[in-house]
Amino acid sequence: MTIRVLVADDQEAAREALRLILDGEPDIDVIATAADGAEAVHQALLRRPDVVVMDLRMPGMDGIAAIGRLATPELDLLTPREHHVLRLLARGLSNGEIAAACTIEEGTVKTHVNRILTKLGLRTCVHAAIYAYEHGIVSRDAP
Known part of the structure; x- marks a missing residue:
């Protein structure tokens, strides 16, 4: 079984580093990335990942607000x-x-x-x- 992951970080280098590390694992697939909380919420609702790796401090909607939005059906x-x-x-x-x-x-x-x-x-x-x-x-x- 493959774990589907969404990576959200406003720093492109950090986002890509996490993507490379996670994609290197045979049972993990990074299905999407996001540069801010709003995009993370959109991608999560669209793609339904199993796991979201989220930076807490991002401009606009931060990670905490995004997690709150995702946890509020x-x-x-x-x-x-x-x-x-x-x-x-x-x-x-x-x-x-x-x-x-x-x-x-x-x-x-x-x-x-x-x-x-x-x-x-x-x-x-x-x-x-x-x-x-x-x-x-x-x-x-x-x-």
Whole structure:
């Protein structure tokens, strides 16, 4: 049985060194590499590796946030609109501001927020905002 591996590191030399070392093993196959956390999440969801070797400190979405995203299958329950509302909520927008940004009614925003809370098992909007940051849905660097 071959172990399928994804290597994620922002330093190309480190990424390639790990690839060479791992590919040198007969039962390991490096199926993808990534230069940042967002790319690592994308590759992992696309290619479904058995193991992810991840640098924790990378620009943009770091390795910790990427691992959190990969370990959070309940996020897959959210619709694209709910993801968008959650990102806006985490950035501190009010229901009215979210409604304006999404060109929907404020009541619809409230429905989306309630569904987000239910699906993620959260109690308040504050919990949802914290959850979004902890799971890499938004980053502190985002505008």
